[in-house]
Every structure is written in structure tokens, then in C-alpha cells.
Amino acid sequence: MSKKDRRKKLAKKESMIAKNEFTMDDSKIYIIATIIMFHIAPLIMALMGENGQLLLLQTFLVMLNPIFIALSGLIYGIRKGFNVKLPFFMGVIALASIPMYYKFDALGYLVQTTMVMGIVYLIFAFASTAIGALLRKFLNFS
DSSP: OOHHHHHHHHOOOOOOOOOOOOOOHHHHHHHHHHIIIIIIIIHHHHOOOOHHHHHHIIIIIIIIIHHHHHHHHHHHHHHHOOOHHHHHHHHHHHHHHHHHOOOSSSSSHHHHHHHHHHHHHHHHHHHHHHHHHHHHHHHTOO
């Protein structure tokens, strides 16, 4: 087998992760759900006073938001395949909500929490979308 034949054979191989082109029509429901989860629900909880703020900090920031990002990224990956733009949008929307709705005593703690949770949200979004795209590839969804 010559070098040209090997190059052609290597060029024809598909990647392990099913990829797609990003369109707003396909992604709008995921972006709307992310906005609701990260901006509308915390606003309602923040309006409930100090108890709502405490509940918001304990449940949403640490538990519900990462679970939501992981599940929506997984569903998107299974249905559409992997694309870098949707996890990035989800991470930016999540990152913008932390300084807006979560109250911390010190500014340094707010900045630290925003950076750490932003990285966590981005990792969850990218990883779950990639895992969903792998499942799409292996289970032959079309």
C-alpha cells in the first residue's frame, strides 16, 4: 500500500464524536431553558427574602445548576451531536447569573466563586455534550 492510499484511507475515517453545525433553530430551546434555570428561577428565589437567598445558594449554585447543565448538554449531544458553541453559550449564561443573584459578604469571595463555578459549569457543559455525541455515534441515532 502506497503512502497516498494510506492518506486517503486516514482522511476518510470519521471522528469518534458526532459533530454538527450550530444553528439557533436547533439550539434555541436549550438556550431558553438555560436562561430560565439561571436567571428566572434565581430571581424568584431572591424575591423570597433571606430564606429564598439561602435556599438559592445551597441548592441552585451547588446542586441543581450543574445537574441541569449536564442533563441538557447530554440531551443536546444525543439529539444533535457535539458543537463547541452551545456549551460555551450555556457557560456564559451561567457565569453571568452568579454575580447578579448570589449575594456574598466579601467581594473576593464573589469573584472566587464566580471563577470556580464558571469553570465547573463549562467543564460540565463540554463533557456532557461530548458524551452525548459519543452516545449518538455508538447508538447510531440519526
